[in-house]
Amino acid sequence: MAQVRDRWRSHLLQTLSGTDDGSPQWVRELARGDDAGFFGPGSASWAVHGGMATMVAGIRALLVQALHPGAMAGVHDWSRYREDPLGRLAGTIRWLMTVTFGDRAAAERSSAMVRSLHRRVEGEYVDAFGAPSTYRASDPELIEWVHLAFTDSFLTCHEIWEAEIPGGPDAYVREWASAGALVGVADPPTTAAELRGRIRAVADAGILKTDARVLDVVRFIRRPPLAKGMIPAYRIMFAGAVTSLDPEHRRMLGLNAFPLLPVPATGAVLRTARSLLGERSTSEEAALDRIARLQRESLLS
DSSP states (O other), X not given: OHHXXXXXXXXXXXXXXXXXXXXXXXXXXXXXXXXXXXXXXXXXXXXXXXXXXXXXXXXXXXXXXXXXXXXXXXXXXXXXXXXXXXXXXXXXXXXXXXXXXXXXXXXXXXXXXXXXXXXXXXXXXXXXXXXXXXXXTTOHHHHXXXXXXXXXXXXXXXXXXXOOOTTOHHHHHHHHHHHHHHTTOSSOOOSHHHXXXXXXXXXXXXXXOOOHHHHHHHHHHHSOOOOGGGHHHXXXXXXXXXXXXXXXXXXXXTOOOOOSTHHXXXXXXXXXXXXXXXXXXXXXXXXXHHHHHHHHHHHHO
């Protein structure tokens, strides 16, 4: 039994961080720095991003982001998600954890790197009205859509599978607006109602689109090349992510609603993951070490 548990834990940590112990160099560097970061212990962002529902939220966010033809074109033309899906996942997790748990300087450096990558991503696509369009990943419309899909997915999945958020949903949206600003979102929403209203407005404007590229990405997300032992749990989480989608988004993605079973089944998978990984991520532990050090230094000064 212990061997099975250790193997599952290793699979999880390798998938999420790229290392068997969950502590790559960038995580260890989170213990450095000169302040508590943009959020700090007890914040809504620490609560949401420290929860296991982030694993489902990541799946959901990718599905929703793919519906914007400009964002989809960027993924199709520039992303190496097929050749190195775990590498792409690790890069996203690194940015998320650094902005959430790192000090302000680390969050700003990581976000500057994201902005730099965006400036190189450009191309053409056919929009939802059949007109040819050009895009840059740094376009305000595309950056905003990615932020909206991300924030709504992490908020929605936390509301379904985790405990209450300190300060409520609005606190999370307001806090995470800081992360949106760091990567170039000009006017990120600051309440849950505004967040979801903007997502509806994009859909109502007819901007979202389904095509062969989108359906191909959906097939890949449904069956990514994971370790064999991870596949049953992933399928349950995928079903949970699909169940949590807005019905119109689900229809556009060609996905069917599941019965009620995925919600409790996904909850069971997430509780198992928590039992394997512990109450805190290695990123949160590193941040707490940094804050404790700063407090000691303040007492001695």
